Amino acid sequence: MAPGRRTWLWILVGVVGFGVVCIIALAGFGLYFVSSHVEAKKSTSADAFRAFDEARARFKNDKPLFELDNRENPRQLRQLSEMPTSTTRTEVVWVLVWDPDSERLVKLSMPFWVLRLGRQNIDISGDGVDFQRLKLDVKELQRVGPVLIFDHVSTSGERVLVWTQ
Numbered sequence: 001m002a003p004g005r006r007t008w009l010w011i012l013v014g015v016v017g018f019g020v021v022c023i024i025a026l027a028g029f030g031l032y033f034v035s036s037h038v039e040a041k042k043s044t045s046a047d048a049f050r051a052f053d054e055a056r057a058r059f060k061n062d063k064p065l066f067e068l069d070n071r072e073n074p075r076q077l078r079q080l081s082e083m084p085t086s087t088t089r090t091e092v093v094w095v096l097v098w099d100p101d102s103e104r105l106v107k108l109s110m111p112f113w114v115l116r117l118g119r120q121n122i123d124i125s126g127d128g129v130d131f132q133r134l135k136l137d138v139k140e141l142q143r144v145g146p147v148l149i150f151d152h153v154s155t156s157g158e159r160v161l162v163w164t165q
Helices: 003-037 045-057 112-117 138-144
Strands: 038-042 066-068 074-076 092-099 104-111 148-153 159-164
Touching (some): 003 104, 045 092, 045 104, 045 159, 066 148, 092 112, 104 112, 112 138
Antiparallel strands (some): 038 104, 092 159, 148 159
């Protein structure tokens, strides 16, 4: 092989090696991110109700932004654009889900910086409840501060609570 071809071969091997290292680093970051933002555990119904009561207590008697109608389609109860600007800036969307059949309580936190990376609307979906793209604007959610987005109990006992903090 001529010296020129060897140089190109080493450059190609270096670029491919760098790409593999980047993919491994990205996978590692993804694993770390999920493990630090998702908590799923076995729970008794009493512990689950306590977790929901603690999360819901922040909002006292506030209505959520959305509720499900008889056909389980989301219906907006309050408009974000009509809500006053808060002095508290929200940084995280929280989702708390209780599945009584498997006795699992799942708590998910999604930082707004992650939501801003992609689309500017939040699409929320969960097991047992079809949220059908609520189309919540990230900037508007941050503007209004902490707000209760969704609180639903299904006929089978599943409960979903979504809020910003």
